[in-house]
Amino acid sequence: MTTLAAGTVVYPIAPGYRVNVRRGPGTQYGIVRTLPYGMSVPVYCQKPGERVTGPYGTSNIWDNIANGQFVSDAYVHTGSDGYIAPRCD
Numbered sequence: 001m002t003t004l005a006a007g008t009v010v011y012p013i014a015p016g017y018r019v020n021v022r023r024g025p026g027t028q029y030g031i032v033r034t035l036p037y038g039m040s041v042p043v044y045c046q047k048p049g050e051r052v053t054g055p056y057g058t059s060n061i062w063d064n065i066a067n068g069q070f071v072s073d074a075y076v077h078t079g080s081d082g083y084i085a086p087r088c089d
Helices: none
Strands: 009-012 020-022 031-034 040-042 045-054 057-066 069-072
Touching: 020 057, 040 057, 045 069
Parallel strands: none
Antiparallel strands: 009 040, 020 031, 020 069, 045 057, 057 069
């Protein structure tokens, strides 16, 4: 976890993974972009969705990293298996 100058907290994506960013909380949603290796992302809010298994376990939590952009929490090192941000509306 890193805090940027503006006070925004960012969390690292699992090392060695290029993670797909999706339009919603599941793999059935379209891919918006793919994050490069070594990327860290902000988590503005979180939403339940498809259960995904990744390097940080199995989770149905999806992290909103930008407007209309979600990544599975199973690929983000938040330090928690639960919610670390408000639920998305």
